[in-house]
Amino acid sequence: MQSKFPDFFLRPMALVLPVVLTLSACSVGPDYQAPAPLSASHFNALASDTGSTPQASAINPQWWKTFNDPQLDNLISRAIAGNLSLQQAVMRIAASRQQVNQARGAWFPGASGNLQVTRQQPGLKGELESNGVYDQVEQNAPQYRSTLDSLTKPVNLYQGSFDASWELDLWGKVRRQVEMAQAQQQQNIENRNDALVSLEAEVARTYLQLRGAQAITRTIETQIEVARQTLALTQSLQRNGLSPLTDVENARAQLGSLQAQLPQYQSQVRQAMNGLAVLLGNMPGMLDAELASDKALPALPAHVAVGIPATLARRRPDVRAAEARLHAATANIGVSVAQMFPDLSLSGQFGVRNTDASYLDNWSSHFYSFGPAVSLPLFQGGRLVSSVRLARADQAAAALGYRQTVLTALQDVENALVSYHADQQRVAGLSDTVAAQQSAFELARDSYSKGLSNFIGVLDAQRQLAQTRQQLVSARMQTSVDLVALYKALGGGWEPYQHVQLPEFPLFGAAVRG
Template identity: 40%
Template sequence: MSIRRCPLVIGLLAMTGCTVGPDFTRPSWASPASWFAGPKENARLPVTKPPESIPVAQPIDVDWWTLFNDPRLTMLERRVARENLDVQLAAIRLTESRAQLRFARASQLPNLSGNASYVRQQASNHGVFVEIPSAAGASGAPGFSTGGVSSHGLQPFDIWQGGFDASWEVDLWGRVRRSVESATASSDAATEARRSALLSTLAEVARDYIQLRGVQSQLRIARDNVHTARQSRDLTQQRAAGGVTTDLDVANASAQLRTTLSQIPALEQQEAQLINALSLLLGQPPNALRADLAVAQPVPPVPPLVPVGLPSELVRRRPDIRQADAQLHAATADIGVAQASFYPTLNLTGSGGLQSLQLNHVFDLASRQYALGPGLTIPIFQGGQLRSTLQLRQAQQQEAAVTFQKTVLQAWHEVDNALTAYKAEQSRRDELIQAVADNHKALALAQSRYQEGVADFLTVLDAERSLLATQQQLADSTTTVSSNLVALYKALGGGWETDMPEEKTAAVK
């Protein structure tokens, strides 16, 4: 067979080459027909309470934080994708994975490189050329003669050359194709990791913001109770001065006032820490957001209807599940790469160029040179490395499959728990609304009976303590209801669809 037919034969081999290793099949999953409804609704309370917030099977709003109808929260969430450092790091990792993908794809193409050189060379007068009859002397090369070494020895000479080298691996067994497949899946996993980082950060911003408003509500309650306790102390002082009561009531009233005042510094500390936490989430220095957030605002209320989508959409929506799926795909493709290493490797190599001992003859037709031919590498003995690598890749694929199953199962549990917690906390909040109303009534009656002299001051103190405790619990429960809605949307995987800037390459310049 002539050399001209070799490329055609090798091309046919490349086109008919098989791809070893298992093909990736996306795992199946079973989704429930509907979301868990949670505990049954309690009986209606006689006091006024917020309307129940009910999850409904409607499409999820990707900007779910707008359901709270809080402009400041919406403003913070819109800044997350651009300013959060974790999201920026995930974007940089995505850039890295895409560069690795481009590197893998380049292996499918031939490698071509050019070269040019000039060498001034002096051969040794006691080297191998001494015993070799020179054929160059007849062609006039300096320093050579037909009899060997001249009387003056070997003279320096010039070598001028230029050309190119080319090589290409014929992907007979799909090793390169499987490598590209693995790199593509790894890039997809990095994309989902960036989405997961954004989802977590969006939820964390909303949670910290709601916690901040909850602490500010508790601060307001504590200060209101300080005012009430101060009024009780002044009343006991007046009654003690008139001889109606004793100094014991004055001491108890003063102690209650001090106890209530002692709660304020801790709450102010929590407020400052939450403002700093939000500043950190937006990549800002401490207290950068104090001017915007220090003014107390109520806890953002939950909407009457909460769209939660359909259970069958969860696997396609949550980025951590999508990431686990891509990682399983990459691990499956790596098995094919390991299996292809057991088979021979066929490489086509070629080089061509010009070479001359004189510069004025470099471009002569007689100065051309070339080399072309296939190279076959067959693994014969590797000490068990190839088999061990294959076993490693198979174990990694099994690990990725179990990880995918665990991620899906954990997602169902998170959604189920979030729905249950959201509904249960609303029931707790409704009971606390009733308790606060009852404690207000009890305090008013205790104060009235004390002023009339038919009850002691300890009854008033107990009523004040009970009212303060239930008010704080109600504020905490109201905060928890809104926080549980954030946890629900994080479990549902909503929010990563928001626009994100491209990879933060500027961060590493």
Template identity: 40%
Template sequence: MNLRTLRDWFGVVGMLGLVAGCTVGPNFVEPDSHLPEKSFFGDDGRLVGTAHLPAPTDPTWWNVFRDPVLTGLEQRVADANLDVRTATLRLAESRFQRGVAAAAEFPSLNADDKYTREQYSKNGIVSLLSGLLGPSAGGGVAPGPINEYYSGFDASWEIDLWGRIRRQVESADAQVDQAADQRRDALVSSLAELARDYMQLRGVQTQIRIANDNLKVDRDILQLVQDRQQHGLQNGLDVENAAAQVENIRAQIPQLQQQESEYINALSLLLDQPPGTLKSELGSILMTRTGPPRIPLGIPSELARRRPDIRAAEDQLHAATANIGVAVGDFYPKVQLNGTVGFDSLDIKHLYDASSLQYMVGPQVTLPIFAGGRLRSTLALREAQQQEAAITYRKTVLQAWHDVVNALVAHHLEQIRRTRLRAQADHARAALGLARARYTDGVTEFLTVLDAERTLLQADQQYATSTTNVSLDLVQLFKALGGGWETRFPDVPSETAAVPIPVGMVDSAIQ
């Protein structure tokens, strides 16, 4: 190849590079979330309860419960939870896929060294040479076995004139972002699930404590009735009713203990621990607060940036939009530069002589003419997938909005209900005291004491359940707001550490 030929080729490549600046297909535009600016209940500024806007959600929102055990458990989720670790591996997979897509932007180079020994058939195509060599050649003509040596390399490079490959890389980048947001969504969900299981565990333990406290009261009443019977002041019916009430409460405790064990095991599973591992750590009940009197909600319109599921839906829409560009690019000609340079010789001693040099270089243009409608159907498919992704994004935003409003309303109304249940429990406790006093004085029947006792037990249980629900609603609210933006995650496997690479592979050295 002389100097003029090289100059011509560089000129062609330069002009193709100028043409390659265009990119077919639609450009991605961030969708409008249509979320309100001032209030989740509309831009009239109306809020529920004591919620306010100034600050965004605290990443470590579980600290509002002021429970050191809960805080310690939450701090272990990012490293230990199996769902988060699985999402981390999927993020690594998407990054490797992006590397595969980006490799198409660069030339590919392959080395080729080979040796062959070949014997041609006398009755094969070489027999035609006998007519050219004349009668003196005798019968079939064929050379003896020959050795052929070859050493060289070949290269190819698709020039991305229309931006088809760039759209593929853009789609892969969006899929990497989607995997990262899905990992964050897995973490947010795991943090919230752990808090819910923890609150329900503490709620069950509170129910066990209430049952034991009421059991003690019922035993005292049973002893009182038995004493009155021994003194001839009461018949056996009251003793049996009191004893039945004691056994009724005792029968509730095993079921509550079963629920306690299940919640402890659920928390152990979230932290990648065998069943029962956290039993000693979670055995004691700590008094927890239901949260601050004022809940920081942040600006509603920023919810689309805080909720990882919304961000993942946007990334999916971005990838679907870029895939349209890939489909459009398939309609245009593909220009590929191919080249082969090597040395070929029948004698290895002369393999690398200048006379053994051979090469081939030139462009290859592929223009689709007829594909049976495959290209048009692919483009229509990509456009339909983009429309589906847009609907998914809209639904995800709307669902997030509903989640926040529902959690706000539930938390506010459950607080009102809890206050009234507390008043009911206080009245029921006072009523039981009066009933016991009147029964001791012989003014009222034991049935009145028994009814008061059952009413108090039910009121205490309902109040404890409501207290748990207030905490659960608050956890749900923080999850709906996208809380839990941790910056610490399990390590993403590197490209070199993911799969062992055999020694001696040229491609590994190039990468």
């Protein structure tokens, strides 16, 4: 037994199919256009006449290596591998990849299989009685009464079928959804790159603060030793009747003041080591043995490559993320516009159905249905129009957000250049001041030991020297931190680490434990 599709159905389908294929190639809504690049050729605060000089050349993607500190290089490499916040950003990339796959799935038909066994009472007896069928059978053909009774009894219905449906993407709604999902995935990638740049800068900043706190600690310890020598000198002079007891007490007070400053910087050392351990994904204290030995602050590079503003927007991950956000918002306009147009879907069903399970393999038990369906949004209470206007408002806000992000990026670089230049000048000035105060202290102490001046001059010279030495070390540390802030503002450091292994999660099994 053969089953043929009716000609009256196939002929219209042959006419409609070319139209459907033509419409499926279009996408409503605006196409995304990348923002215009920056036109500035140099940074305003680029000029520098002292120390480490910024230059308009290509930046080093591994900028921390300009400090020439192998331990810093090692800490940053370990942080990239072990930092938990960075791993969370990678998980968000993995999730967005699945969102892209979900959006692409709408391109394809959906199919399902069904098996069903039901016990049914169709209620046929009531219909027959209400129409007088039983009375007519009793009068005209009573021999068929038993046959009629058998038709009204409950039956077992066995059915198996395959169902398929396919919504044609006539207006590009699915294509815009895929475009939006891909842009959102790119945004998550750039967010991860931004987190990577921030991590590298935070590790470098904390490491430099650690070395700075250690250097200040050494400076205070040196001043404490000098204060002890001064105390011993005043005690010797007092025993010989050459100095009053007040000089001894003043010297002892100066020593105690210096000793009181020491715990503050010792706690900063411990806190910095704890911070580095957590940045590397370890428990606090696990790096104490590795970092406890004092090391000098790394020297600044002779030249600092900062590039030009025109390349900043293509390099900073937060600007790239803002552009991806703008791209997603633009694609969402097309999604909302497509909802205002008719939807065309094709659906079909084929199966077998019988009250006798052994007869299901007989062709006469088959059934099918297929055909197109059109859904036209005639009235939605303004919901679809508002959806389009909402999408356009979001896109306009994303465009403004992109411009604001670019301006903030330029401001960050300019401010970092200003701070870096100013702190280098401060270091130069404090270096000269320390040299002068060191000479003044030595002269005052020599004069006091010879009885040519009072002890007040010695105390003032010693106090000023101790304060200026601490300021000099702090200024050197701040200058190094300023350089880290400049590199972070420039947005470099993510380029060598783009080959990220995304996890493959199982469909079944236990969830990841915290």
